[in-house]
Amino acid sequence: MLTDRELLILQAIVQIYTSDGQPVGSKALVSQLPMHVSSATIRNEMATLEEIGLLKKTHSSSGRIPSIQGYRYYVDHLLKPDKVQSSDLRQIRSSFNHQFQEIDDIVAESADMLSKLTSYTAFTVKPELKDAKLEGFRLVPLGNHRVMAILVTDNGDVQNRTFKVPSNVDPEALEAVIRIINDELVGLTLSEVFKRLATDIPNQIGKYIETPEGFLDVFEDVLKKSATERFFVGGQLNLLDFSKQHDLGAIRSLYRLMNHSTDLASVLGSPDQNIKVQIGNEITNNLLKNYSLITATYDVDQHGKGVIAVLGPTSMPYSKMIGLVGAFRTELARRLIDYYHDIDDS
């Protein structure tokens, strides 16, 4: 069990180190602490904190910096989120103050905004579609045997994809197929749609089209697209600033990671209600073991839940960041609820 003074020292070291990046020595710390003790005393306390594993040194005579466990302890027990600066709040609100035509625009804009506010790299994930219902499916002939497939879900998402149909498929058959899909699939949730596509639908369609597989591929493609295109990244370049390692190979892999939606999905993980802080090697992905990740869900009522996240150095100012992420997610949720409100009512 830690004494009050040890807690104070740990807290001070985390705060100082995360704000100026320099290891904290005993003398410097004396002036920053509320009570008056000598530097020697601090040294002793530091030594015990190091023994416990909450602090470490960069070299044998250096000041102390928090270890992963030190950050962990700080985040779990000592931190209280900063109130977000009113200028930041104003900036968020004004950037949300546009007329957006599509959700994607809002969520993409959010990633940029969040990265600007934090000066780290930010991720945003659209509200999950799993429970969304298929609201409409259209095939629009574009001439020359090309067709655009459009899929609309009840939470306003629109996906499309063009493809070619074999020249032996006649327009009436296509009409019939659309009718089947509209009759059988519209109104179901997307996961149910997937199930049906794997079971009875191919047979029904097979009556009209000789090789239904190709056609179903298109349908699945569009569905998959709406699953994979949920991820947005902002401030990718900021990584260059806060990533001290100048190992180009590592940075390159990171960029690849950030642009690969399935990898991102596994990193951002399954949303729970709280703001989650993962520090260093606590992050599942090995590439990120020298960074910290703050994730939070946002809740758009009946339209599902999405995720926002900030990736920065382990030495980030956690209290500020957590405050910011917390404020941002409520603003984003509010904006999206507005958006859906407009759609539903019009």
Add this chain to the structure above:
Amino acid sequence: MLTDRELLILQAIVQIYTSDGQPVGSKALVSQLPMHVSSATIRNEMATLEEIGLLKKTHSSSGRIPSIQGYRYYVDHLLKPDKVQSSDLRQIRSSFNHQFQEIDDIVAESADMLSKLTSYTAFTVKPELKDAKLEGFRLVPLGNHRVMAILVTDNGDVQNRTFKVPSNVDPEALEAVIRIINDELVGLTLSEVFKRLATDIPNQIGKYIETPEGFLDVFEDVLKKSATERFFVGGQLNLLDFSKQHDLGAIRSLYRLMNHSTDLASVLGSPDQNIKVQIGNEITNNLLKNYSLITATYDVDQHGKGVIAVLGPTSMPYSKMIGLVGAFRTELARRLIDYYHDIDDS
């Protein structure tokens, strides 16, 4: 006028420097030249070449490196394009050997491929659409007063955008508008379409919709999208490798440049038939004054012309790069002609 020996020396220096990156000294050069002369002779020749402005030193007692003019002279008079390696050619062809559904996929893939082959940053630009004709325009109602506008041009390009219509617009009015557009605009070139949109079309539409401006905006948006989304970039991260300057600000601006289509348009310039090499400050954009840019057009017959480009260090191996770019553009053109062939015939 340069003597044969001076030419040989210039050529050798460019080749050595572009392959190993080290300034070339007189002694090292002796062993690389076909004839036998002493290092002192080389030194004399180098001095005159420096006087003319084709070589320069990095410091007073360093070996020589080519100046911008030196590269220029080399590229204009001494270089002959390398034959492209058969492994590279195989790689290009195999990557083109897929079934692509959209031109964009082919052109985007090209940018990646070209950057991989060169290990520099590559740009590809879709064939120009200016003379393309509007082949079809559709408005597809998606429910909840949302509509998707789809625009098809005769060279196979498909653009789309969803938007909301005011709730006081009734479906029949929309039908009427589509009919007007199909009757009046389909078949015209895009530039003619733009003209009509600025003149008489608003009046005609005004009969059916109270505020035609919003609607026309959408139309223009879609047209603009097809103009701005012509640019693809591959291997952006390679910039980190070959850009020796570790000035993060500069790199950041470069990334911004690469993702800003109008800036890119001005950098890549107007295509002419030859492969064009711009070296250092010959490039119009100041940010690129420490790089070299190789641009080439590719010709897809009646479907227009596009551009490919490679951005690398001024000390790039020009003969290899020019050979590669030359081969690549013919392969790309061939692949696109195939693509259009499939569309037109089906």
Add this chain to the structure above:
DNA sequence: TCTTAGCACTCCAATGTGCTAAGTGCTAAA
């Protein structure tokens, strides 16, 4: 007149040295 060996000179890059500032651990006294 062109080429070449020889030599003095220049500069970079690597290495080593010395110093300082900031830090530590330990000990003994308060």
Add this chain to the structure above:
DNA sequence: TTTAGCACTTAGCACATTGGAGTGCTAAGA
């Protein structure tokens, strides 16, 4: 338990030293 004092460690910086690769110049030879 706290503190002052002291010996010790290390990073970081400024500075000097050195070796090597290169140059330009000169004078002699072809």
